[in-house]
Amino acid sequence: MKLVNVYHVDAFTKDPFAGNPAGVVPDADTLTVQQMQQIANELNLPESAFLMQSDHPEADYRIRYFTPTTEINFCGHATVGSSWLLATERGWLEKGRPIVFETNVGLIPVALEVEAGKLQKVTMTQISPSVREIDLNQEEVARMVGIRPEDLDDRYPMKLASTGGLHLLVPVRTREAIDRAIPVLSELGALNKEHGITTTHLFTWDAPEGYDVYTRDFAPAIGIPEDPVTGAANGALSGYFALEGFLGEGEIHQLVIGQGHAMGRPGTLTVTVETAGADPVIHVGGAAHITIAGQLRLREDL
Structure with missing residues (x-):
């Protein structure tokens, strides 16, 4: 039996049961694309993000996004949810620098805003509109x-x-x-x-x-x-x-x-x-x- 860590993160809110729920799978390197799609379907949230190692020299993680039915190239709220999880549960806050994600559309840096040692907000810079x-x-x-x-x-x-x-x-x-x-x-x-x-x-x-x-x-x-x-x-x-x-x-x-x-x-x-x-x-x-x-x-x- 393979155990996969899964999180449900409500994004663009400080409160549970508000904002937009995203699934976040922070250790997705061993998952196949089919498994990612099946997990996203099982979670049945608007989008789920899967994080894995990146070969890009400027990226910290490769991130892929799936709705319950298909892969999409970019998702904002799942990026916010993933960043929040990495900062608060995976020690990224201590690094004191942005997280850079490699996505299907390019690199997305995410800055962490901290007050009194606590994360207040994460901000992503999207690709040129x-x-x-x-x-x-x-x-x-x-x-x-x-x-x-x-x-x-x-x-x-x-x-x-x-x-x-x-x-x-x-x-x-x-x-x-x-x-x-x-x-x-x-x-x-x-x-x-x-x-x-x-x-x-x-x-x-x-x-x-x-x-x-x-x-x-x-x-x-x-x-x-x-x-x-x-x-x-x-x-x-x-x-x-x-x-x-x-x-x-x-x-x-x-x-x-x-x-x-x-x-x-x-x-x-x-x-x-x-x-x-x-x-x-x-x-x-x-x-x-x-x-x-x-x-x-x-x-x-x-």
Whole structure:
């Protein structure tokens, strides 16, 4: 019997049962890809991260991400959860330097913010953001995500954005409209698969008190009806704000993004957007809470 250490980490929150749950397997070197996918399916969390040794000279770990149904190239909340686990349970905090992950999309450094000897927040620097056009019937998109056409906010273009995964950004006028959205998951999943989209991300500046932006995220194409709090999608959204000129150039912008409230799992992302260079630099941070620690038992012949 092979014993595999497995953790359940709630990311973008300091509290258990809030934020976005991620599975984290910190010792995955001996696992096959099939086993990783089976474990992710068994954990049945939005995403699970598997850490292993890296051959890259600048990386500390190789990290791979799986939803219950498929591997994806990048996941923000599972990166936060993995970093929190390494810092608090695996002694990384004592090293006094960032953790660098090798992902399918490149190197992702994660800085650790400490106060009075305790970890307060981890912040990942995502790869350079990109934005591109997509020719869609916006009324059809509104129907698929479960809002009215008049709920769309025409001040902002509906586009695709990425900092590792491709996200369809849907601007919405009010938080109320986002909260009452009931997507047609089968149709939305088919649309996303057709265009290689990882998630469909609704956003509004009509945010609750204490937040600048409020979002909600649907990902049926990769086996996740709704992703509670998304580091990758909100990083891509922040890049979109910069690249589309909604944030002033040559400045450092701080955004507080709220997500998960509609699911009863509220989470908070702190995003820093640097616009002084040739490309915007996106830093996405948050806290986490290790909710479950245990062992998975695998038969040796599997």
